[in-house]
Amino acid sequence: MNAVADIAGIVLGGLAAGTVLFIVSVGLSVTMGLMGFVNLAHGAFAMFGGYIIILAMNRAQYSFPVALVMGFFGTAALSVALERLLYRRLYRAGELDQVLFTIGLIFIFIAAITIVIGSETQNLQLPPYLGGQLNLGIVQYRTYSIFLIVVGLLIALGIWFAFERTRIGGQIRATVDNRRMAESLGIDVDRLFTITFAFGSGMAGIGGGLGAEFLGLDPQYPLKYLVYFLIAVSVGGLGSVIGVYYASLILGVLDFVLTLYLPKGGTIFIYALTILILLARPQGLLGRKGL
Amino acid sequence: MSVAVSPPGEASPAAAGRNPAAQILIRRHRVRWWEPLPWIVGIAFYFAAPDYLGFGCDLLVTILFALSLDLALGYAGIITLGHGAFFGVGAYAVGMLATYNIWTEPITSLFIAAAVAGAIGFLSGLVLLRTTGLTLLMLTLCTMTLLYEAANMAAAYTGGFDGLLSLPIGPVFGVFEFNPLYANTQYLFALGVLFVCFLLVRMLVYSPFGQSLIGIRENILRMHAIGSPVRRRLIVCYTISAALAGVAGALSAQTTAFVNLAALGLDRSATVFIVLILGGYGRLYGAFIGAIVYLALEHFLAQVYPTAWQLGLGLLLVLISLFARNGILGLGDTLWQRFGPRRAAP
Numbered sequence: 145m146n147a148v149a150d151i152a153g154i155v156l157g158g159l160a161a162g163t164v165l166f167i168v169s170v171g172l173s174v175t176m177g178l179m180g181f182v183n184l185a186h187g188a189f190a191m192f193g194g195y196i197i198i199l200a201m202n203r204a205q206y207s208f209p210v211a212l213v214m215g216f217f218g219t220a221a222l223s224v225a226l227e228r229l230l231y232r233r234l235y236r237a238g239e240l241d242q243v244l245f246t247i248g249l250i251f252i253f254i255a256a257i258t259i260v261i262g263s264e265t266q267n268l269q270l271p272p273y274l275g276g277q278l279n280l281g282i283v284q285y286r287t288y289s290i291f292l293i294v295v296g297l298l299i300a301l302g303i304w305f306a307f308e309r310t311r312i313g314g315q316i317r318a319t320v321d322n323r324r325m326a327e328s329l330g331i332d333v334d335r336l337f338t339i340t341f342a343f344g345s346g347m348a349g350i351g352g353g354l355g356a357e358f359l360g361l362d363p364q365y366p367l368k369y370l371v372y373f374l375i376a377v378s379v380g381g382l383g384s385v386i387g388v389y390y391a392s393l394i395l396g397v398l399d400f401v402l403t404l405y406l407p408k409g410g411t412i413f414i415y416a417l418t419i420l421i422l423l424a425r426p427q428g429l430l431g432r433k434g435l
Numbered sequence: 436m437s438v439a440v441s442p443p444g445e446a447s448p449a450a451a452g453r454n455p456a457a458q459i460l461i462r463r464h465r466v467r468w469w470e471p472l473p474w475i476v477g478i479a480f481y482f483a484a485p486d487y488l489g490f491g492c493d494l495l496v497t498i499l500f501a502l503s504l505d506l507a508l509g510y511a512g513i514i515t516l517g518h519g520a521f522f523g524v525g526a527y528a529v530g531m532l533a534t535y536n537i538w539t540e541p542i543t544s545l546f547i548a549a550a551v552a553g554a555i556g557f558l559s560g561l562v563l564l565r566t567t568g569l570t571l572l573m574l575t576l577c578t579m580t581l582l583y584e585a586a587n588m589a590a591a592y593t594g595g596f597d598g599l600l601s602l603p604i605g606p607v608f609g610v611f612e613f614n615p616l617y618a619n620t621q622y623l624f625a626l627g628v629l630f631v632c633f634l635l636v637r638m639l640v641y642s643p644f645g646q647s648l649i650g651i652r653e654n655i656l657r658m659h660a661i662g663s664p665v666r667r668r669l670i671v672c673y674t675i676s677a678a679l680a681g682v683a684g685a686l687s688a689q690t691t692a693f694v695n696l697a698a699l700g701l702d703r704s705a706t707v708f709i710v711l712i713l714g715g716y717g718r719l720y721g722a723f724i725g726a727i728v729y730l731a732l733e734h735f736l737a738q739v740y741p742t743a744w745q746l747g748l749g750l751l752l753v754l755i756s757l758f759a760r761n762g763i764l765g766l767g768d769t770l771w772q773r774f775g776p777r778r779a780a781p
Contacts, residue, residue, distance in 0.1 A: 176569070234757070240716070245752065247705060247708075247709065247752060249749065255743070371577075371580060408587060408588055409584040409585065418573070
């Protein structure tokens, strides 16, 4: 009975971490799929949203749900401003310039946060109803992790539904599959991209706040987890919500297990697995097209 | 560049020499008057700034590393974020050979490092270069992180996070000792190694091989169509580039007498990427300009106010990617074309 509880605990912990990874990365997958833009600065939006959420709770005493909403809209607004002013100019540029631009953006975010708020780690104070343990029958587990897993599942279903069943979702799928054709059918790709970019960044912002409890939140955040976001997106597949969901969950569980049992260099298996998957399927597990 | 087709019946070597296309190809690799300048400056630096020779070594190593990346990224268009893998392999090869007293002679050590890094470049290139774009970026990044974690795991041999310290490096030519306090020998040694490697790269990029790399970068489909062995060329280029990065890593381990996990880290790869693009990629001297500007700014600004340095660097990168697509040298070219002396139309 104890072994079952242990395994359940590991799986739940991993799933919670994977869920956060999914919430942060899903926007990246869709925007990269739409425009082919290599946006390494996506993690910076997650950090920005995380800071809004934590500061709104710790300094301005807003409640957790209100802070999450503020994080979403604050990050979305910032991303739209940046997209209109800067990103837009580089859509037709090569990958090299895009990589350089987004690395520069990461540095600016890191320095700005360090100057304005400071380099110390920010702590998320969970509201009392999310603290404590929840009895699931087989195992007692942290309420917050269960909450994350459920929220992540709802978000994944919601986005999947929006993708498959709504008009704008259909337009996004069409544009990911064939941008020129979609444009000639009268789909306003620019507008579509601004909307998805804002939504994806807003989700990343929420993810940054939700994950701050166990990923931590400090100015180095966008560089620290950059590789994980990219793995989730490239293994899951560009423009594929469900693919990124599976990839994030697998990555979360693997990371949780490996850091528990092989704390020194155990994550080597994650990178090896990523390389093997990408070599076998360069477009990712459920990718709609080549990267 | 206008390319004229030589009329039939004029196939003799003398006629080929008069062909405008041949003229351009012949003129390309001529040594220009300013090309000895960097080396004169390099030697002058040795006498002018004896207190900064440690910094000078760092600079030379960075130039060599950026030059190796230029071959892969600038000339062949292989976008990699994981070039630090080869730098680290070269550094650890020399470091481990020296720590366990297997081999400490510096020059042959460089060849060993080049061979090891080249072998890994060849093996990974064989598999990775089938992909392009984001997949390739991810694969190179993951390969590097894999090596990082492997080095971390094998802490018994690599020293783990602390790395290998106080490496015993033998004297150059059996005569000139590396003094850990005064970097005189290290500096001259690094300058010599950089010079030899630079000649090699210069020869390569002006050769027909180098031309085919540029062709692959500019239009890979057309290169396939004219029957160029694209994948083989890319693998050869990647292997040479990896070997040179290995030499840079080895040189870094020798001149600083230590190697640690930072050699394999993302920071190192991102830095060299920035250095190269800052200077201007695919133009041989971009590595020099980029390394000098970056390291000078870092050395003198970062110590005073590190956060401002990061902010300034970020702004610089954004500005370059938006307005100066080809780095400082590219910017210089544009200004020269606009304001420089007008050349008579041919």
